[in-house]
Amino acid sequence: MSTAAKNLGLNDGALVSAVRSGNQDAMAQLYDRYSSVVYAVALRVLTDAAAAEDVLQEIFMQLWRNPGSFDASRGNLAPWLAVIARNRAVDLLRKRKPQTEITEAVVSVEPDMASEADRGRNVEKIRAVLKEMPASQRSALEMAYFEGYSHSEIAEKTKEPLGTIKTRIRTGLMLLRKAVEAT
Amino acid sequence: MSVHEQFAEDLALYALGALEGGERASLEKHLEECASCRRELEQLRGDAALLALTTSGPRPPARAKSRLIDAVAREPRVQRAKLRAPLWALLGWLATAAMILVAVTLWMQNTHLISTVTSLSGMLEKEKSESEQARRIAEILHAPDAASYVIMPVSIRTMPPSGKAIYSRERSGLIFMASNLKPLPAQKAYELWLIPMQGAPIPAGMFKPDTHGSAMVMNPRLPVGVEAKAFAITIEPEQGSNTPTMPIVMMGAGG
Numbered sequence: 001m002s003t004a005a006k007n008l009g010l011n012d013g014a015l016v017s018a019v020r021s022g023n024q025d026a027m028a029q030l031y032d033r034y035s036s037v038v039y040a041v042a043l044r045v046l047t048d049a050a051a052a053e054d055v056l057q058e059i060f061m062q063l064w065r066n067p068g069s070f071d072a073s074r075g076n077l078a079p080w081l082a083v084i085a086r087n088r089a090v091d092l093l094r095k096r097k098p099q100t101e102i103t104e105a106v107v108s109v110e111p112d113m114a115s116e117a118d119r120g121r122n123v124e125k126i127r128a129v130l131k132e133m134p135a136s137q138r139s140a141l142e143m144a145y146f147e148g149y150s151h152s153e154i155a156e157k158t159k160e161p162l163g164t165i166k167t168r169i170r171t172g173l174m175l176l177r178k179a180v181e182a183t
Numbered sequence: 184m185s186v187h188e189q190f191a192e193d194l195a196l197y198a199l200g201a202l203e204g205g206e207r208a209s210l211e212k213h214l215e216e217c218a219s220c221r222r223e224l225e226q227l228r229g230d231a232a233l234l235a236l237t238t239s240g241p242r243p244p245a246r247a248k249s250r251l252i253d254a255v256a257r258e259p260r261v262q263r264a265k266l267r268a269p270l271w272a273l274l275g276w277l278a279t280a281a282m283i284l285v286a287v288t289l290w291m292q293n294t295h296l297i298s299t300v301t302s303l304s305g306m307l308e309k310e311k312s313e314s315e316q317a318r319r320i321a322e323i324l325h326a327p328d329a330a331s332y333v334i335m336p337v338s339i340r341t342m343p344p345s346g347k348a349i350y351s352r353e354r355s356g357l358i359f360m361a362s363n364l365k366p367l368p369a370q371k372a373y374e375l376w377l378i379p380m381q382g383a384p385i386p387a388g389m390f391k392p393d394t395h396g397s398a399m400v401m402n403p404r405l406p407v408g409v410e411a412k413a414f415a416i417t418i419e420p421e422q423g424s425n426t427p428t429m430p431i432v433m434m435g436a437g438g
Contacts, residue, residue: 020437024255031251039243041235053247060251064258068436075229082235083228090200119236126233144201145234151201170195173230180233 012077019067027064030077035060037078038085045089045146055092059085078119090148122180129179133172136160140168187213190220198227282320289314319402323349323356330411330437344396346433348375348414355407357387359400359414364392367418374419375400376427378434380410387414389423412436 010018010029018026038059042052059081063070070080130138136158143149143157151169155162193210196202202210214221289311323329329351346361359375367373372391376384388403416433417424 022259024252027255028248028252031248035243035247037236037238039247040238040240043240044238049244053243056243056247057251057254061254061258064255071436079229079232079236082238083232086235087200122233123236126237130234130237141199141234144196144199145231149201150203151196152203154201166192166196169199169201170192173195173198173227176233177226177230 013072016063016067016070016072016077019064027060030063031060034078034081038081041082041085042089045086045093045148051092052089055085055089058088076119086145090146094148125179126176129175133175137168137172140165141172144169187217187220190217191223194220194224195227198224198231285313316402319354319356320358323351323354323358323402326351326354326356328353344433346414346416346435348435350377350411350414350437352408352410355405355409356402357400357405358402359388359390361390361392361398361416362396364396364398366396367391370421371418372421372423373398373416373432374423374427375403376415376417377405377409377411378413378415380412384415384427385409386423386425389419389421 010026012030012033015026015030019030035056039052039056042055042059043049046052046055062084063081070077130141133141140154140158143154144151149157151162151165154160155165158165190210190213193202193206197207197210214224329349344361344363344365346359346364348357348359350357357377361373364373372389374389375387377387378384385406386403387405388400390398390400392398413434413436415427415431415435417427417429417431419428
C-alpha cells in the first residue's frame with residue numbers, strides 16, 4: 001500500500017480486504033486504529049499489562065491469519081475486536097480453554113459505529129447510562145462481562161437471589177440498548 | 184415481544200457468557216429451534232459489546248506494535264492459509280499423502296498389469312481413473328492459487344456445523360469437507376454453491392451427511408476460470424436446484 005493510500009484513510013472493510021491479500025501496511029493501519037480498544041478491554045479484564053499485551057498480540061495475529069473471520073456485513077470492526085478481546089481475556093482469567101472460536105464471534109451493534117466520531121458519541125451515552133445505573137446493577141453487569149462470573153457465582157458473592165441477578169443483568173443490557181437506539 | 188418471555192433473562196445471561204448448567208443446556212436446545220430467540224441473542228451480544236467499548240485506559244506500549252509487525256512479517260501470506268486451521272490442514276495433507284501413495288501404488292500395479300496381463304484392461308481403466316482422481320486432488324491442494332473457504336453457520340448452533348472448501352480457479356477444482364451437519368428432511372439434500380465475484384451462484388455439488396454429520400464433495404463440474412467470492416450451502420430437493428433456495432444455512436468467504 002502506498003503512502004498516498006495510507007493518507008487517504010481507507011475504511012475498515014478496505015483495510016481488511018488488503019490484509020486478505022497479505023498487505024502488512026494495512027495490518028499496521030488496523031493496529032493503529034484499534035490496538036487501544038483491544039488493549040483497554042484486555043487490561044480491564046486481566047488487570048495485568050503483560051497479559052493484556054499478549055492478548056493484544058494474539059487478537060491481531062488472529063486477524064492477520066484469518067481476516068475472513070470478520071464479516072463486515074454483520075457489524076463493525078471495533079466492537080468485533082473488543083468482543084473477541086474480552087472473550088479471550090476472560091478465558092485467560094478463568095484459566096479455561098477458548099470458549100468461542102474467532103470465526104464464531106458475531107457482533108451486530110446498532111447503531112453504526114464505523115466512524116470514530118459515531119463510536120465516541122455512542123460510547124459517551126453508554127458511559128452516562130452506566131453512571132446513572134444503580135451500583136448493584138452496574139456491578140452485576142461488570143462482574144458477568146469483565147470478570148467472567150456466572151450468574152450463580154454473582155448471586156453467591158453479592159448474597160442476592162438468583163432471580164434478582166438475572167433481572168438486573170437483563171434490564172441493564174436493555175438500558176444500554178435504549179441509550180444507543182435513542183440516537 | 185417475539186422472544187419467548189421465559190427465556191428472556193437467560194438470553195441476557197447467555198449473551199454475557201454467565202449462564203451455566205442445566206439452564207444453559209436448556210436454552211441452547213431452545214435456540215436450536217427458535218429463530219426469534221437467536222435474533223434476540225445476537226442483539227444482546229451487540230448490547231454487551233457496548234460495554235466492552237466503554238473501557239478506556241493507557242495506550243499499549245510502543246514495543247507491542249513492533250512485536251506484531253515482526254510477527255506478521257514472519258508469517259507471509261502463503262503460510263497463513265496453512266496455519267489457519269491446523270487440524271483441517273493436517274487432515275488435508277494426510278489425505279493428500281494417502282491419495283498420492285494410493286496413486287503411486289496404482290500406477291505401479293498398472294505398469295505391471297499392462298506388461299503381463301493384457302486381459303485385465305477393464306481393471307486397468309478403473310485404476311487409471313482412480314489415479315487420475317488422486318492426481319487431480321493433489322493438483323488442487325498444491326495449486327499456487329488454491330484458496331480455502333471456512334464455511335460457518337449463519338445461525339447459532341450448540342454444536343456448530345462447519346465446512347471447508349479448497350478451490351483452485353486455474354484448475355476449476357474444488358474439494359469440500361463438512362462436519363456436524365444437521366440431518367436433512369426426507370427427499371432433501373444440501374447443495375453447495377460457488378458465489379462468483381459477479382453473476383449468479385453456481386451449483387457446486389449435492390451432498391448428504393453421513394450418520395456422524397460428515398460429508399464431502401470432490402471435483403464437481405464447474406465452469407472454467409471462475410473467481411470465487413465465497414461458498415454457500417442451502418437445502419434443496421434431492422435432484423438439486425439451478426438457483427439457491429433461501430435461507431442460506433452456511434456461508435464462508437475465502438481468507
